[in-house]
Amino acid sequence: MPGAVAACAAGPRDLVSPEEVAAAKYVHGAPYSITLLTMINNRTGGGAHSSIMIxxxxxxxIFDPAGSVRHPRIVEREDVLYGVTPQIVDFYERAHARETYHVVIQNKPVPGEVAEQALRLAEAKGAAPQAFCSNYTSSILVQLPGFDSIRPTFFPKKLMEQYGALPGVTERKLFENDADDKQIAIDAFQG
Structure with a gap:
């Protein structure tokens, strides 16, 4: 298991104040959705990280359990990234896509109340320990109406396959040829 989820590794997160979280709020509007993002190793085909955009x-x-994308423009509290504007979405996806990994982006439209429930669950979950990204993500999904077939797992690719089998899911993949060091993409982001 450690090799399969090695990218789900991050240190402790700084807690920001409720005021900072509120100030970062971004409302994107309908359609409401939950998007699973899975990072796949281009060499082995194995899953490396799971997160969800709500x-x-x-x-x-974005609920990014045990994630490692940090930037001064992103307000984060307990593995929840706030202020997820279109620019932040683009940055987040591109920071993960590089010569060694690609990102599978699976979007599922949901009623607004289901998305709100997912948001509340993500905020209540707390920061994930290393290698628990898929476990934390799947444990939220299994509690939502319409996600009954999802089973808790520690494996990003297994979660991706389960998610892809849900009705109404659309999928796209992002490949880039950036250097393997994602910190380069993070540092280059101007937002």
Missing amino acids: NAPSQRV
């Missing part, structure tokens, strides 16, 4: 009526966030 577009709820109240705001859009």
Whole structure:
């Protein structure tokens, strides 16, 4: 298991104030959705990381358990990234896509109340320990109406396959040829 989820590794997160979280709020509007992002190793085909973007009526966030994308423009509290504007989405996806990994982006439209429930669950979950990205992500999904077939897992690719089997899911993949060091893409982001 450690090799399969080695990219789900990050240190402790700084806690930001509720005021900073509120100030970062970004409302994207309908359609509401939950998007699973899975990072796949280009050499082995194995899954490396899982996260979900939740577009709820109240705001859009990314739940990035044990993630390692940090930037001064991103407000993060307990593995939830706030202020997820279109520019932040683009940055987040591109920071993960590089010569050694690609990103599978699976979007599922959901009713607004389901997206709000997912947001509340993500905020309540707390920061994930290393190698628990798919476990934390899947444990949220299994609690949502319409996600009954999802089973908790530690494996990003297994979660991706389960998610892709849900009705109404659309999928795209992002490949880039950036250097393997994602910190280069993070540092280059001007937002």
